[in-house]
Amino acid sequence: MANPNDLEASPKPLISIIMAVYNPNMEWLQKQLNSIEQQDYPNLELHVIDDCSEEISFGKIKACIEETVAFIPHSIERNSENLGSNRTFEKLVGKAVGEYIAFCDQDDVWMADKLTCLMRYMNDEKVQIACSDVIVIDEKGEKCADSLTDVRKRHKFYTGEGLFRRILFRNFVIGCTTLMRTSFVQESVPFPDNIVHDHWLALIASVQGEIALSDHPLVFYRIHDTNQTNIMANIITKQDYIDHSINLYYNRLEEIQGRIPKSDIFTQTQVWARARKMYAEGEMGVVRDIWKYRNFNISTSLFELIMMHMPDKIFTLAVKVIKNRL
Numbered sequence: 001m002a003n004p005n006d007l008e009a010s011p012k013p014l015i016s017i018i019m020a021v022y023n024p025n026m027e028w029l030q031k032q033l034n035s036i037e038q039q040d041y042p043n044l045e046l047h048v049i050d051d052c053s054e055e056i057s058f059g060k061i062k063a064c065i066e067e068t069v070a071f072i073p074h075s076i077e078r079n080s081e082n083l084g085s086n087r088t089f090e091k092l093v094g095k096a097v098g099e100y101i102a103f104c105d106q107d108d109v110w111m112a113d114k115l116t117c118l119m120r121y122m123n124d125e126k127v128q129i130a131c132s133d134v135i136v137i138d139e140k141g142e143k144c145a146d147s148l149t150d151v152r153k154r155h156k157f158y159t160g161e162g163l164f165r166r167i168l169f170r171n172f173v174i175g176c177t178t179l180m181r182t183s184f185v186q187e188s189v190p191f192p193d194n195i196v197h198d199h200w201l202a203l204i205a206s207v208q209g210e211i212a213l214s215d216h217p218l219v220f221y222r223i224h225d226t227n228q229t230n231i232m233a234n235i236i237t238k239q240d241y242i243d244h245s246i247n248l249y250y251n252r253l254e255e256i257q258g259r260i261p262k263s264d265i266f267t268q269t270q271v272w273a274r275a276r277k278m279y280a281e282g283e284m285g286v287v288r289d290i291w292k293y294r295n296f297n298i299s300t301s302l303f304e305l306i307m308m309h310m311p312d313k314i315f316t317l318a319v320k321v322i323k324n325r326l
Helices: 004-009 026-037 058-068 084-095 114-121 164-169 182-188 197-208 238-256 264-280 284-292 298-307 312-325
Strands: 015-021 044-050 074-078 100-104 127-131 134-137 143-145 179-181 210-213 219-222
Touching: 015 026, 015 084, 026 058, 044 058, 044 084, 058 074, 084 182, 084 197, 100 114, 100 182, 114 127, 114 179, 127 197, 164 197, 164 264, 179 182, 182 197, 197 210, 238 264, 238 298, 238 312, 264 284, 264 298, 284 298, 298 312
Parallel strands: 015 044, 015 100, 044 074, 127 210, 134 219
Antiparallel strands: 100 179, 127 179, 134 143
């Protein structure tokens, strides 16, 4: 456990832990805070912002933090209005004074050596993000799986350089497992509106250098009904799918063009995304483009080519089957 004497004597770089909270489960929040307090890395600070919680009072959140975090310097504040996770994490990045930043969720549990393990990878200057797999736990804190890949079948982890194409289509970096250089994160703000902050940072990291993956999980990752990254969580009808998958992806590419270097991969991806959007709107002439670039995401391409023109009831049934399989 960290203590004030260690903080004064340690030559190790300061790590800024940043946590955005919103309507937290107070038991889970306390467990997360305990795991931060018990980190064996000796030089830490913690910044927390409550994103205008409605169901839990700021006084209760603040009291929990003050009672739980004894040895780590910390700050706590509340947004005047609900900004969402991206804007709240942007504010938190501005508060970080450490050489490194560790993003933190409100409902997980960190292993005691998490930050120590991740810091070893940062000795390589090419590494922009160090991250890990997770051990999955349920709402009661009981282990469900030894890896996220056991419960999310499409999730695969990678390490090294040249990962831009993979991350452009599907992010594998779990934000709460990461350690990053503060300068890298600061250069990457503002975060785009149509892409979650950890996906955006992973994308930039894949362009600028390498992503390092720990050889073992470092976080107990809690899966529950309100997880922000639940697969297809908001999708029931065909229109839901169009709004939250097809149009969101198209808008994401439109928003980030100009903020990443031009490449054939990105241009071809835009063609594929535009064809998907037009096909969903009833334009049959773009089937050729979807098929030509189907290998960007073959399961998505085939699903949409078949299901976009099926009756709504059949589409909804297909979504239920996919959710059960995933």
